[in-house]
Amino acid sequence: MPQRFSFLSLARGALDGHRSWPEQWRSPDRPDADYDVVIVGGGGHGLATAYYLAAEFGVRRVAVVEKGWIGGGNTGRNTTIVRSNYLYPESAALYDHALKRWEHLSTALNYNVMFSPRGxxxxxxxxxxxxxxxxxxxxxxxxxxxxxxxxxxxxxxxxxxxxxxxxxxxxxxxxxxxxRGGTARHDAVAWGFARAASARGVDIVQNCEVTGIDRDAGGAVTGVQTSKGPVRAPRIGVVAAGHTSVVMAMAGLRMPLxxxxxxxxxxxxxxxxxxxxxxxxxxxxxxxxxxxxxxxxxxxxxxxxxxxxxxxxxxxxxxxxxxxxxxxxxxxxxxxxxxxxxxxxTPDRSPIIGGTPVPGLFVNCGWGTGGFKATPGSGHVFAATLARGEPHRLAEPFSLDRFSTGRLIDEAAASAVAH
Amino acid sequence: MLLIPCPHCGDRPEIEFRNCGEAGIVRPTAADDAAWTAFLYLRSNPRGLHAERWRHVHGCGRFFTLHRHTVSDRFESAP
Missing domain, CATH: 3.30.9.10 (D-Amino Acid Oxidase, subunit A, domain 2)
Structure with a gap:
């Protein structure tokens, strides 16, 4: 457990010019042989998913495998805008679920994410x-x-x-x-979730690229192949943003992305x-x-x-x-x-959160140009979905099969594209 | 900005063109949900060579297919 940040600990740190701070999260060189859940992708959404799995849903044996360094993809490249004024009830509920978490995130994580509701x-x-x-x-x-x-x-x-x-x-x-909308510090969001997840036993393995998805005779996932060896897990959550199509192709799936x-x-x-x-x-x-x-x-x-x-x-x-x-x-x-x-x-500019035709394989993707604002809410509903094996109430409308049923949530026409 | 080799007009700047998405997506003839989902929404979105349709909207107006590597953004000859 890392030392809690407080006024006193910051003052003590200041005495030696902030040179004695230890690492704030564990970064094991290699993943263990097996986990309950493996998250593919160590951006904000993936780290938030791992944090909520451990903190709220009691799933402790969780690994986040990241091919680069955490928060080095879109989490570190966005314009940090947070808002929830989406048109359709499904989207508004999902993004406001996130905004309500933003308001208390610094306290919940004991890490200042510098959320600034400036309008x-x-x-x-x-x-x-x-x-x-x-x-x-x-x-x-x-x-x-x-x-x-x-x-x-x-x-x-x-x-x-x-x-x-x-x-x-x-x-x-x-x-x-x-x-109520505003901005937050994007790097701090990745680091804060990583620190809080690591403190609850989540393994965050960086420079560890997923190269294959293992499946049994019935087609269900049994684990992933990585550049640092195989990892067994009955449930895989893919949170790979722009590279989701590439990872899902390893399980033979074509995505609407x-x-x-x-x-x-x-x-x-x-x-x-x-x-x-x-x-x-x-x-x-x-x-x-x-x-x-x-x-x-x-x-x-x-x-x-x-x-x-x-x-x-x-x-x-x-x-x-x-x-x-x-x-x-x-x-x-x-x-x-x-x-x-x-x-x-995605074709309707709304995310995809939930299961896939491959048993045990879950995906959280399609956030397009506006995923940063949803980070804590997305992680929370995806963690609930992974832990229970069925979609969280707010995630249900965002299932992958909406592209077959036709129940699209067409925020593209409504929001004139910009997120 | 890409320099796009239009087969009719030669190399022209990208702003004269409209990208029309993945090539080779065939409209299904049967009324089948899976086939129509694939036709309307599923794309290969590869990290690698991508066959794509372009239209020279502010030029000759014609459609054509090019192969482009999606990491280097360079146009290459068909595989």
Whole structure:
């Protein structure tokens, strides 16, 4: 059990310049021979799943196998936005399940994930946007989720760098605001879940790539082959984000997924200037300011599937043009870094959580461009599903077989793609 | 940005093209749920060589199939 973080322990750490902190989670070189559950993928969702399996569902013999280092994929590459104002009741319930956990996550994990509910402002640029957002607001309020309409003047008061000039390409005609939404520190989420899971006996094995899925004569999974040897387990949870299709192909499954590069970039750091998260679905741009002072800007996906973790310049250019026009103050800012992550997108832009046609093989994927916000909720419902062998109530509508039954949860048309 | 070898116009920048997804997905003739699920939704999404349809929307307008490696993003000849 690692030492609990407290004011006293931090003060003691400060005395020697924070040089005596021990490792906060165990990182065994090799996995054991067998476990009750093996999680494939050590991102936020996988680590959260392992944590809740151990902490809430009493499954102690759990391993997380990660081909790189934990939180090195999309968990470390997103724009850290947290919100729950989705249109359909199934999605709103799932994402709000996560948002309610975000509000207490630092206490629950004893690790500061720096959740900052500073408000998420979604800008409307046309009559169509306005109608869609007002519908969202009504649907959210019926579902018990906060969301409110702001006039352009109210939006400007909430987010002063915003321009209300009428002659720009994307004039602001109003905005929807979810005050409970905001940002969190993405690395801290991976590290906090890893530390708390490790303290409860979960083995986190890094640099351990899954190379095959073992099955018995009846087709049920019996374990996985990894680059560090075979591991037996009656239940496998695949939480591999952009690489889910690759892992599931090892069990002979074709998935309703396509993996696209999604890009983000940060500016040079500046003094606090941007008090909220602002996003524009119409132009595929979202922006917030990190605690270091950098503007964190999210762009759109490329049009073709790719695993290259790098996107095209014209996608960034389009986003930056929109940002410069909406927030003219930022025109002279220089950009520091741009990067890409590989996002697994489903046909209806909603995730897939639950069992598969292969007995013992479970999957949590398809979070597309907006998985970070769901991390604690996704881990919780997937852990419940893995522990009980049947879907958690909130996960049930997100089953893989919805693509055969036709019960799609079509957030793509509703949310105009941007997550 | 990709430089796309259109078989009719030669190498042209990607912004002239629309990607039309995986090639070789055949519309089923029978009214079968599994076949229609596969046709509408299931994709190979490979980490490797991918056969895909492109359309030169802002050029000759034609559809064609190319093979691209999804890690290097380089177009390669058909396997």
């Amino acid at each position: 998420v402002l979604m800008l409307a640029h046309s009559v169509h946007d306005e109608q869609v957002f007002r519908r969202h607001i009504c649907a959210n309020r019926l579902a018990g989720i906060d969301n409110e309409w702001l006039t352009p003047a109210q939006a400007k008061a909430f987010c002063p760098p915003l321009t209300l000039a009428p002659d720009v390409r994307y004039p602001v005609t109003g905005a929807a605001l979810q005050r 396509e993996s696209y590069p999604l890009q983000a970039l940060v500016s040079e750091p500046v003094k606090p200037v941007f008090p909220c998260v602002a996003m524009s679905n119409a132009v595929h741009a979202y922006v917030s300011q990190s605690d270091k002072g950098e503007l964190v800007i999210g762009a759109g996906t490329d049009q073709y599937i790719s695993y290259s973790q790098a996107g095209s310049l014209q996608i960034l250019t389009q986003t930056l043009e929109a940002i410069c026009e909406l927030f003219p103050t930022f025109r002279r800012l220089r950009m520091l870094r741009a990067w890409g992550g590989i996002v697994d997108v």
